Amino acid sequence: MLQAIVSGLILGSIYAIIAQGYYITFVTNRTMNFGQGDFLMLGALVGLTTLGTVTSAGMNLFVSVLVTMVVVAAAMAMLGWGLERGAIRPLGHVLSVGWILSTVAVSLMIRNIAMLIWGRNVIPFPSPFGDEVYRFGSVGITKHEIFVAICAIVIMACLFFFLNRSLLGKALAAVAFNPDAASLMGINPRRMAVLAFALSSMLAGVGGILVGPITNTAFFMGATLGLKAFAAAIIGGLTNPLGILIGGLLLGVIEQVFSLYSSAYKDASAFLLILIVLIFMPQGLLGKKVKEKF
Amino acid sequence: MKKWLLYLLIALALYFFPWLFPSSYYVHMAQGFLYTYIVVAGLNLLVGLSGQLSLGHAGFYAIGAYVTGLCTVAGVPFLLSLLLGVLICAGAGGLVAMLSLRAKGPYLAMVTIAFGLLVEIVANRWVEVTGGPAGLYLPEAKLFGLGLGTVSYYWFIAVIALVVTVLIDNLFTSRYGRTFRAMGNSEVAAATAGVHVRNWKVLAFAISACTAGLGGALFAFQNAYFNSDTFTFDKSILFLVGVIVGGAGTRLGPLVGTIVIFLLPQWVQSLYNYHLLIFGGILLLSLIALPEGIVGGIQRIFKQRNQYSGTPSLPAPDSDGPSQMGSRDGADLNVQAAVMEFDGFRAVDAIDLQIKGSEVRGLIGPNGSGKSTTVNMLSGVYVPTKGKLSWKGVDVTSFPPHRMAAAGITRTFQNLQLFHELTVLENVMLGFHLHYRKGFAANILHTPGFLREESHFRAEAMRLLQFVGLAEKAGEQAAALSYGQQRLVEIARALATKPDLLILDEPAAGASLYEVDNIVRVIRKVKDSGIAILLVEHHMEIVMNVCDTITVLDFGKKIAEGDPAFIKNHPQVIEAYLGGEEVTKLVVG
Numbered sequence: 045m046l047q048a049i050v051s052g053l054i055l056g057s058i059y060a061i062i063a064q065g066y067y068i069t070f071v072t073n074r075t076m077n078f079g080q081g082d083f084l085m086l087g088a089l090v091g092l093t094t095l096g097t098v099t100s101a102g103m104n105l106f107v108s109v110l111v112t113m114v115v116v117a118a119a120m121a122m123l124g125w126g127l128e129r130g131a132i133r134p135l136g137h138v139l140s141v142g143w144i145l146s147t148v149a150v151s152l153m154i155r156n157i158a159m160l161i162w163g164r165n166v167i168p169f170p171s172p173f174g175d176e177v178y179r180f181g182s183v184g185i186t187k188h189e190i191f192v193a194i195c196a197i198v199i200m201a202c203l204f205f206f207l208n209r210s211l212l213g214k215a216l217a218a219v220a221f222n223p224d225a226a227s228l229m230g231i232n233p234r235r236m237a238v239l240a241f242a243l244s245s246m247l248a249g250v251g252g253i254l255v256g257p258i259t260n261t262a263f264f265m266g267a268t269l270g271l272k273a274f275a276a277a278i279i280g281g282l283t284n285p286l287g288i289l290i291g292g293l294l295l296g297v298i299e300q301v302f303s304l305y306s307s308a309y310k311d312a313s314a315f316l317l318i319l320i321v322l323i324f325m326p327q328g329l330l331g332k333k334v335k336e337k338f
Numbered sequence: 339m340k341k342w343l344l345y346l347l348i349a350l351a352l353y354f355f356p357w358l359f360p361s362s363y364y365v366h367m368a369q370g371f372l373y374t375y376i377v378v379a380g381l382n383l384l385v386g387l388s389g390q391l392s393l394g395h396a397g398f399y400a401i402g403a404y405v406t407g408l409c410t411v412a413g414v415p416f417l418l419s420l421l422l423g424v425l426i427c428a429g430a431g432g433l434v435a436m437l438s439l440r441a442k443g444p445y446l447a448m449v450t451i452a453f454g455l456l457v458e459i460v461a462n463r464w465v466e467v468t469g470g471p472a473g474l475y476l477p478e479a480k481l482f483g484l485g486l487g488t489v490s491y492y493w494f495i496a497v498i499a500l501v502v503t504v505l506i507d508n509l510f511t512s513r514y515g516r517t518f519r520a521m522g523n524s525e526v527a528a529a530t531a532g533v534h535v536r537n538w539k540v541l542a543f544a545i546s547a548c549t550a551g552l553g554g555a556l557f558a559f560q561n562a563y564f565n566s567d568t569f570t571f572d573k574s575i576l577f578l579v580g581v582i583v584g585g586a587g588t589r590l591g592p593l594v595g596t597i598v599i600f601l602l603p604q605w606v607q608s609l610y611n612y613h614l615l616i617f618g619g620i621l622l623l624s625l626i627a628l629p630e631g632i633v634g635g636i637q638r639i640f641k642q643r644n645q646y647s648g649t650p651s652l653p654a655p656d657s658d659g660p661s662q663m664g665s666r667d668g669a670d671l672n673v674q675a676a677v678m679e680f681d682g683f684r685a686v687d688a689i690d691l692q693i694k695g696s697e698v699r700g701l702i703g704p705n706g707s708g709k710s711t712t713v714n715m716l717s718g719v720y721v722p723t724k725g726k727l728s729w730k731g732v733d734v735t736s737f738p739p740h741r742m743a744a745a746g747i748t749r750t751f752q753n754l755q756l757f758h759e760l761t762v763l764e765n766v767m768l769g770f771h772l773h774y775r776k777g778f779a780a781n782i783l784h785t786p787g788f789l790r791e792e793s794h795f796r797a798e799a800m801r802l803l804q805f806v807g808l809a810e811k812a813g814e815q816a817a818a819l820s821y822g823q824q825r826l827v828e829i830a831r832a833l834a835t836k837p838d839l840l841i842l843d844e845p846a847a848g849a850s851l852y853e854v855d856n857i858v859r860v861i862r863k864v865k866d867s868g869i870a871i872l873l874v875e876h877h878m879e880i881v882m883n884v885c886d887t888i889t890v891l892d893f894g895k896k897i898a899e900g901d902p903a904f905i906k907n908h909p910q911v912i913e914a915y916l917g918g919e920e921v922t923k924l925v926v927g
Contacts (some may be wrong), residue, residue, distance in 0.1 A: 076444065134626040141391055144447070145582055146625045148575055152618030160611065267571065271451060278448040308463035315452035315459075319437060322449055326440035 047183050048300040054189045055258065056296020057196035060289045062251040062273035063280070064203055065244030070282050071220035072240040073233070075132055075143040079151020080248050081270020083120060085263060086154055087249025088256040089162050091116045092169050099172070109172050116249040123154075124245030128238045151266070159263040169256035192254045199250065200289060207285065216240065272299075275318045281331025290329060345504060352496040356489045365492050366560070367604065372492075372499040373556040374600045378580035379506050379592040380549025385578065386587030387515060388542040389522020393447050394434070394454025395550045395577045400461050400569035402427050402551025403558035404468055407476050416479045416559070423555045424548050431547020435540040454574050461566035473565030476558060495556050502549060505782050509545075510589055512781035512788065513767070513774055518542055519587070520757040520768050527755035529739035530717055530748050532772035532835055550577075583624050585631025587759070594632045598624075668695040669839040669870030671716070671747070676725035678711050685711040687894035688725070693839060698861065698871045700885035700902075702878075704914055708894040709874045710752065713843050716872070717749040718742035729839075744772055749841035750828040752874075758817035762808060762827050765816050766799035769834025802830040806860050822846075822853025829860060833869075840864060841872045846880055858884060882906065890914065 062084055066076045077083065094115045098108040131146040171188035178185050207213040216236055218226040223233040251273075252261075259265060272295065280291025295314055303310035321329065356365050377399060384390050402423045409419030438449035461468045468474060479486045479494070486494055509515050521528045521538055529535050558564045576599050584595020602620065606613045628635040673691040677684065686708040693699050703709050714720040716727070718739040727735045729745055737745065757765050774795070780788040803809045806826040811819060816827060825845050832840055842861070846854050854877070861884055865871060875881050881888060882902045890898040890905060892914040898905060905911055 070444065131622060131626075135629060141385070141578075141582065142625055142629060144393075145575070145579055146622055149618040149621035149625065152614045152621070156612065156614035156618065159614075271455065271571065275448065275452070278445060282444055308459060311463075312456060312459045315456050318448060318452045319456075322441050322445060323437055326442075326445060328445070 045301070045304070046181075048304055049297050050183050050185065051189070052297030052300030053293055054185075054192050054296070055255075055300065056276070056293035057200075058192060058251050058255045058258075058292075059269075059273045059276040059295055060292025061196060061199055061247055061254070062269070063277035063288045063292050064200075064285060065247040066274060066277040067282060067285055067288050068216070068247075069237075069240045069244045072216055073132070073219075073223070073237045076147070076274075077124075077127060077151075077241065077244055077248075078144050078147040078274075079154065079266075079270065080244070080273060081266030081268070082151035082154045082158075083123065083245050083248035083266070084252040084255070084269055084273075085261070085266035086123070086158055087116050087120055087252030088169065088261045088265070089158055089167075089252075089263075090119055090249070091253035092167065092256060092261055093162075095172060105172060112253065113250060116253055117246045120245040120249030121242040124242035125238050127245065128241035132237070132241065133234070155263055155266070162261075162263060164263065166260050166262040169261045171257035188257050192258075195250070195254055199247070203247075204285065212239070272314055275314055278328055279318055279321050281328030283332050284328075284330040287328055287330030345500070348503075349496075349500055352500065353493070355496075356492060362488050365488055367601075369492050369495050369556075369560055371596060371600050372495045373553040373560075374577075374580070375592060375596040376499055376502050376556070377550045377553035377577055378584070378596050378599070379502060380546045380553075381577050382581045382584075382586060382588075382592045382595075383506060383509065383518065383549075384542050384546035385581050386585075386591065387510070387518040387522060388539065389519075390539065390542060391447050392434075392450040392543075392546065393571070393574050393578065394450035394452070394457075395546075396569045396571065396573035397450075397454035397457035398427050398431060398547040398550035399554035399557070399573065399577075400457050400566075401430055402554030403564060403569075404461065404474075405551075406555035407474055407558045407564070408467070410477055410479075411474070417481065420552070420555050424551050427547045427551025427554075428544040430551075431544040432540045434547070435543035439536055439539065451571065451574075454569075454571060458566070458569050458571070461569055468566060470566050473563055474558075476562045476564075478562055479559040491559070498552065498556065502552070506549075507589055508782050508784045512784065513771075513792070514778065514781045516760065516764055516768055517771065519759055520765075523757040523759055524755040526719060526739065527751065527757065527831075528768070530719075530743055531769050531831060532740050532743035532748075533768075534740045579621060581631075583621065583628075583631055585633030585635070585637075588631065588633040588637065591631055591633040598632075668868055669693050669697075669746075670730045671839060671870075672728045673716070674726045674728075676712075676715060676722045676727065678708075678715055678720055679723040684894050686715065686722075686891075689891070689894075689896050691889060691896075693870050693872060696865055696868045696870050697886045698865050698873060698884055700881045700888035701872055701874045701891065702876075702881055702888060702905075703891035706893075707891040707914075709891055710843065711894075712891070713749060713841055713872070713874055716742075717747060717841055743835050743837070746836075746838035747841065748832045748835045748837045748839075750825065750832050750843055750845060752843040752847065754821075754824050754828065756816040756824055756827060756831075758815065760816055761813055762803065762816050762819065763796070763799055763812040765827055766802050766830045766834050767795050769802075769831035770795045770798065772835060799830075799834060802833055803827075805833075805863070806830045807856055820850070820853070822849030822857070825849060826853070826857065826860065829857075829864075833864065837869060839870045839872065841874070843874045844876065845873070846875060846877045854880065 062080060065080055070076050091112050094112045095108060098111050127150055131150050132143055135142045135146060173187035173191055176187050215231045218231055219233045219236040227233050255269065276292040276295045277288050279295060280287030298313050298317055299310050302313040355368055381392065381395055384392055405426050406419045406423035409422055410416055434450060434453050438446050441449050462470050479491060517533055517538060521533060521535055525535050580592065580595035580599040583598050585591030603617060606616045609616065630638065671693040673689060675688045675690060676686060677688055678686040689712060701709055701712065715722050718737045718741065721736050726733065729747065734742065734745060757768065774791060776788045776791050800809060800812060803812055806829055808823060808826055811823065829845065845857050849857060858880055861871060873885060885902060887899065888902055888905045889896060890911050897910045897914060898908045
């Protein structure tokens with residue numbers, strides 16, 4: 045049981061990282077990347093290839109992991125920029141659900157391209173840190189899981205710092221609050237939207253590197269993970285990053301605990317959880333209630 | 339009757355199709371096309387008309403398939419199983435709608451996604467019953483003991499598809515379609531016109547789930563075998579793509595959309611390695627190039643060509659007042675110590691208010707004094723934190739907007755809430771919501787009684803438009819009118835509910851001078867016909883000229899009440915507006 049909770053927390057922190065991507069774009073311009081899962085898949089595969097190349101070039105372990113992270117983040121940021129320019133901005137908000145389909149369309153194309161490059165088979169993603177397991181009483185933690193935990197903490201800390209303290213983060217928040225007023229203050233809301241999508245894609249890519257060694261990688265791996273991260277974001281409340289963190293962890297733990305009983309329960313539990321949360325808290329756990337004015 | 343000729347032609351084409359393409363491959367494809375079309379047409383009702391979203395329609399599709407399939411396996415006749423499957427889907431649809439009532443936007447999307455995935459998981463994992471990925475073998479579909487072969491099963495589907503098309507088309511052009519559309523445009527305005535929004539949402543979901551289930555059941559019997567691999571999230575997305583790319587909310591959209599989502603994949607299937615790339619690319623391009631869908635885009639072009647096509651020419655009735663409202667015993671509102679708090683902030687603080695008979699009551703006060711909150715409370719949009727509202731001796735404190743409307747209180751909106759997709763005339767016709775008597779069956783079948791009722795209320799609505807001076811704009815889209823005209827349409831729509839108390843929330847804001855005169859004229863006439871008015875307004879000229887009594891609010895409290903002359907010289911009112919002694923000193927120096 046304790047083992048399930050610990051590995052649930054690890055998995056949940058990855059969900060939370062991906063889910064923060066939904067948060068950032070949603071608050072800046074009310075859209076999200078429904079293909080976040082496929083972006084994650086691409087991050088994982090690019091990460092795998094980069095890691096392979098770098099390590100075979102004989103670099104030190106930590107340096108190569110760092111290089112991989114940077115390469116993936118940069119590639120995904122470019123992709124996020126492209127997504128915003130190509131699939132979000134041209135829609136012009138005519139239809140409120142258009143962005144769902146346009147981002148799905150992009151994700152389909154990415155899935156197809158990934159299949160062409162990396163093939164149809166599941167590719168094992170060996171953790172760069174090996175399979176060594178540390179034992180703490182009855183709980184076993186792999187080196188990779190520790191790496192995930194550290195990464196999650198660092199990423200979350202950076203993200204919270206960026207959103208709450210940095211000038212750029214404040215500009216993002218300003219656009220989220222009122223794009224018109226923000227643009228009068230000299231902030232370019234469109235640039236902020238691009239930034240939001242780039243950030244969101246980076247998070248997905250890094251999430252991919254973290255999750256790869258746990259689930260292994262294939263071109264079709266993204267869909268479920270993306271949906272689960274979306275569930276985490278909704279459970280926590282789309283407008284609250286702290287809530288999303290909690291939502292992600294909660295989802296991960298519940299899944300792992302249920303998987304002790306049966307793998308069918310594991311998959312179902314995530315979506316049952318979300319139905320239950322939304323019935324009682326339609327804004328998620330920590331989402332803000334908005335009283336509409338007429 | 340042109341419509342029936344068209345249907346007849348389609349029926350003939352469908353009937354002769356197996357002779358034109360006498361290969362089982364094509365007949366199979368036609369079957370697939372038709373049941374997919376049924377699903378998309380139903381989803382279009384939900385997404386295009388009522389403005390909701392479902393990313394879980396594959397779930398209903400699956401439920402229809404499994405319920406119908408399992409029933410026939412258990413020995414229930416095919417037709418009866420089909421009916422059962424469809425009814426259970428309607429129930430499931432209603433349930434999903436109930437679960438997601440308070441959820442909006444992405445939250446609503448998540449509820450439907452979760453539902454679809456749960457159904458998928460059950461289908462996959464409950465192998466003893468569903469067969470899971472290994473599949474479920476079904477007996478041949480039989481109609482009254484007669485086995486249906488490939489071609490006759492195709493005809494069976496064709497008949498159902500045609501019936502569904504006719505019914506849905508009727509629904510589009512009936513008051514049900516109008517109400518769905520109105521609800522999608524502005525929930526709160528629909529509610530103040532008396533629409534019980536929750537029930538209507540559930541209805542929209544149930545209908546849409548019905549057709550999805552029907553499509554699923556027809557799919558299941560196509561090969562007398564199916565497995566759980568069909569019912570994925572991607573399938574739900576595909577249905578939605580059909581609706582959006584075809585043109586959400588248009589009548590032909592689903593047909594075109596189905597061509598895109600069903601025939602296109604067949605065509606690119608040969609390029610197996612690239613088919614997602616091609617499909618995704620086409621989807622993205624069509625979303626960018628045709629944001630309103632293919633049919634929506636074409637309609638736009640047509641509309642620009644002949645602007646003045648839709649204006650209905652009706653005999654101008656000689657009435658010059660809402661006399662047809664035949665009012666009534668007048669208003670009797672009693673507000674006792676009403677308090678409205680938001681997170682500890684008191685927007686309205688213990689207000690007392692009486693409105694009786696057919697008076698015009700002004701409600702004024704500086705910005706932030708609680709006028710809008712008061713209006714929201716009186717119209718049922720907010721429920722007061724404390725205090726009591728009674729109306730004609732009944733306690734209406736916790737009435738939602740649609741019950742307030744039924745009781746006789748309705749309102750207009752400061753920030754306009756017209757149903758922008760509807761025409762001006764349709765906006766007003768929606769105001770009669772509470773007075774329609776013909777039910778769902780009459781509306782969906784277009785019975786003579788329904789047609790009579792429609793033309794009756796069309797004339798009534800026309801008369802109201804005449805009254806507010808907008809008769810010649812009846813056929814235009816509400817969004818195309820000027821600010822002042824839109825405010826008049828809101829007044830006409832509110833009058834259509836036949837209220838005893840009409841709340842006007844800043845009716846003159848943004849109106850031109852000429853329009854202001856017109857609005858004042860309308861207010862006077864409404865008063866003459868025995869309807870009480872609560873007027874919230876910043877134009878002091880209007881307020882002083884029109885109102886019998888004026889109530890002044892400041893910081894959520896009532897600071898004065900009396901006739902215009904009294905209010906004009908009331909020291910506290912002057913202070914509230916001009917800032918009192920300190921300001922006077924500052925100004926005077």
